[in-house]
Amino acid sequence: MSQPNLDVIGVGNAIVDVLAKADDAFLAAHDIPKGGMLLIDEEHASVIYKDMAAAVEISGGSAANSIACIASLGGHGGFVGKVSEDTLGDIFRHDLRALGVEFDTKPLTEGPGTGRCLINVTEDAQRSMTTFLGSAGYVEPDDIDPAQIKRAAITFFEGYLFEQPVAREAFIRACQIAKDDGKKTALTLSDASCVERQFDVLHDFIGKNVDILLANDVEAAALFETDDIEAIAEKARKLCPLTAVTRSEQGSVLIPRDGDIVYVDAIPPTALVDTTGxxxxxxxxxxxxLARGFSLDKAGKLGSIAACEIISHFGARPSESLKDLAQKASLL
Known part of the structure; x- marks a missing residue:
């Protein structure tokens, strides 16, 4: 039996998320930048983990979280990411496959353990992340399955992983396969510090390979060197066919290369608990x-519904069916 076509396949860091509540004093004591992401080594991860409050552990990583949400919307998703042959790797693989996500990347047999992200969430719902990448950064071109990429309407890349040179080669290979087959590619910038560190090479990669660019307002300001949305739009149109900028409670802005800017309202949650994911x-x-051919406005509204559900509870995976929520809003 042939496998079904995929709406989106994500290529990103395979990370186990460890979430706990914290206060500003905890962040200060461990030199954790509030609301940001800091890469750390395994020893530092052990020190922070030891001092964290009671935690919830679940398979995560930015692109993997997105693919899990696509599954919740009733979509077909796939994921390419590297775990090790260890307990955390088994947890990650089981969690993702249990959602119906295709995940067949061969595990790392030698080297560091499976990556983990220590996420400390303060009362203002800001998530401050310290990440030990472990095996996650070892994605390589051979991990890209051409047949799988060709089955996906959109291949989606995680900006965090872009910083790894070998993984970047995997991105380029996947882009070439997708482009040759007439499929779309997408990239999320992930973090403003990533943008600043990779500024020139990132601009070059986006201009040559990316159809859909996703960023929050801080990341967009870093990439386009302005926080004025009209100026961002002017620069974005020159760089990419479609750029989506999220602006928290102000909603999102969709900037097509040809056509008017589309403004999408945010949906206020009943309670703002945790902005992770x-x-x-x-x-x-x-x-x-977009994979299903919806209008920009309708696709953006689906994004708002999904984001609203996620921030209303602890953790980066849906606790309610996103498909049900979208159907109630007459979007599916």
Whole structure:
């Protein structure tokens, strides 16, 4: 039996998320930048983990979170990412496959253990992340399955992984396969510090390879060197066919190369609990909608629904069916 076509396949860091509540004093004591992401080594990860409050552990990573949300929307998703042959790797693989996601990347047999992200969430719902990448950064071109990429309407790349040179080669290989088969590619910028560190090479990669660019307002300001949305739009149109900029409670802005800017309202949650994964969920809704041929406005609204659900509870995976929520809003 042939495998079904995929709406989106994600290529990103395979990370086990460890989420716990914290206060500003905890962040200060461990030199953790509030609301940001800091890469750390295994020893540092052990020190922070030891001092964290009671935690929830679940398979994560930005692109993997998006693919999990696409599954919740009723879509077909796949994932390419590297875990090790260890307990955390088994947890990651089981969690993702249990959602119906295709995940067949061969594990790393030698080297560091499976990556983990220590996410400390403060009362203002800001998530401050310290990440030990471990095996996650070892994605390589041979991990890209051409047949799988050709089955996907959109191949989606995670900006965090872009910083790894070998993984970047895997991105380029996947882009070439997708382009040759007439399929779309998408990239999320992930973090403003990633943009600043990779500024020139990132611009070059986007201009040559990316059809759909996703960023929050801080990341967009870093990439386009302005926080004025009209100026961002002017520069974005020259760089990429479609750019989506999320702006928290102000909603999102969709900037097509040809056509008017589309403004999409945010959906206020009943309670703002944890912003972990909000951007990942928005990306899922938007990309799922675009993969299914929806209008920019409708796809953006799916993104808003997904993001609203995620920030209303602890953790980066849906606790309610996103498909049900979208159907209630007459979007599916």
């Amino acid at each position: 909000a951007g990942d969920a928005y990306a899922a809704g938007l990309l799922f909608g």
